[in-house]
């Protein structure tokens with residue numbers, strides 16, 4: 001017989017004691033490690049309640065399939081109260097990230113066609129290719145300046161700039177110019193604000209923002225300051241394009257970028273377009289850059305793997321004859337490397353949905369309306385699900401291995417990552433250029449730990465060395 005909801009194992013009966021225990025174990029920064037431990041202790045399903053945050057947690061791919069079948073017509077993720085509170089506090093509209101129901105759907109459908117549909121990749125490739133090449137020229141310049149034929153550095157901020165330049169070019173059809181030697185202070189401030197925004201969100205997952213606001217707590221103040229910085233810079237970029245689309249009509253057949261296309265189309269109210277474009281700009285920086293940083297870190301550990309990837313890239317380069325869209329169809333191992341990075345170092349520690357019907361998972365009944373979370377980080381490291389789970393093996397994504405509900409780094413279904421097409425294209429082109437030009441090496445062979453600041457980040461700076469091939 002199916003067991004009842006209240007029989008699911010876990011710590012969910014005393015939420016106050018749980019938040020104390022959580023805080024004592026530095027839980028705010030260890031969400032992913034605590035999750036691993038919970039699955040070890042309780043098995044493949046557990047219930048949890050920390051402060052006001054209540055969930056059922058699952059790990060198996062087969063269970064993920066059941067979860068996503070029960071997500072309904074308007075899939076709903078966990079509400080990030082802090083993000084909602086800021087918008088309400090400053091009277092700002094929600095974009096597609098924070099909308100729900102019919103309002104979400106109608107916006108998302110219009111955005112999908114311009115941002116994630118396979119047909120638009122052709123628009124993005126030349127732009128992202130250009131930024132990728134500029135980044136490599138910048139590294140080459142640094143190597144030459146160094147005088148010893150290499151450049152050793154923590155690439156984090158360089159990659160933030162690369163990602164900001166990339167997403168801005170796609171959104172606005174114009175270069176921001178942040179890859180130059182003197183970065184404009186506004187652009188660096190924008191980058192710093194995004195990191196602070198993520199970091200200050202984490203404690204507010206468990207302690208309600210209104211309480212922190214009443215207490216005058218640091219996290220809330222930082223959070224407001226961070227979003228203020230994000231919105232003011234994005235507003236300036238958007239305003240700029242808005243003026244241009246009013247002045248000129250049809251700029252010579254060149255792809256004008258996502259924002260101008262949406263404005264000219266006129267299918268969404270301007271305020272909705274602005275809100276979602278701001279979210280795309282903010283969502284486009286730390287995600288791809290950190291994923292690329294983890295990828296370079298993994299590749300530095302395996303010079304032979306770098307050679308394998310180079311061989312694939314060289315063959316693709318030769319047979320695509322300069323057509324980059326074609327070339328990207330011929331680099332499955334490069335794509336496998338990115339999947340492998342997201343398996344071991346996912347940006348999102350879990351995926352979640354409020355289910356819209358009753359389901360049965362691991363023989364437990366779960367009622368409609370429950371928040372069910374798939375532990376992405378734990379799934380990627382589970383030996384039952386991935387053979388040699390501890391090894392970075394891009395070839396596991398090629399063939400022969402089971403792939404059913406295992407590659408979920410961007411989420412799943414109609415509510416999956418809206419920036420996925422941009423992110424994948426940007427990262428693939430980056431790796432192609434990087435591997436064609438440089439060898440990647442690291443200083444020390446210690447395993448890098450990670451920390452949770454809403455997204456999963458390296459705990460300490462990752463220092464890498466690049467040498468010309």
Ligand code: HEM
Nearest residue numbers: 097280283284287291347348410411412415416417419423
């Ligand atoms: C949502 C991951 C890059 C914008 C999400 C979700 C995940 C995710 C897991 C939730 C999906 C779900 O609930 O099923 C990633 C990863 C990235 C990345 C791993 C890069 C490696 C980007 C970029 C952008 C972006 C570059 C913007 C250009 C968004 C937006 C949403 C979202 C707007 C919310 C969509 C909605 O609610 O309808 N992302 N993301 N992401 N992402 Fe990304």
Ligand code: 2DC
Nearest residue numbers: 078097205279280282283284287348349350454455
């Ligand atoms: C964080 O318990 C842990 O892509 C929580 O580009 C559950 C949770 C809910 C939503 C997730 C979030 C986690 C991690 C960061 C995600 C977010 C949805 C979108 C966001 C995955 C797993 C992200 C990084 C977006 C952010 C766009 C924003 C800056 C405008």
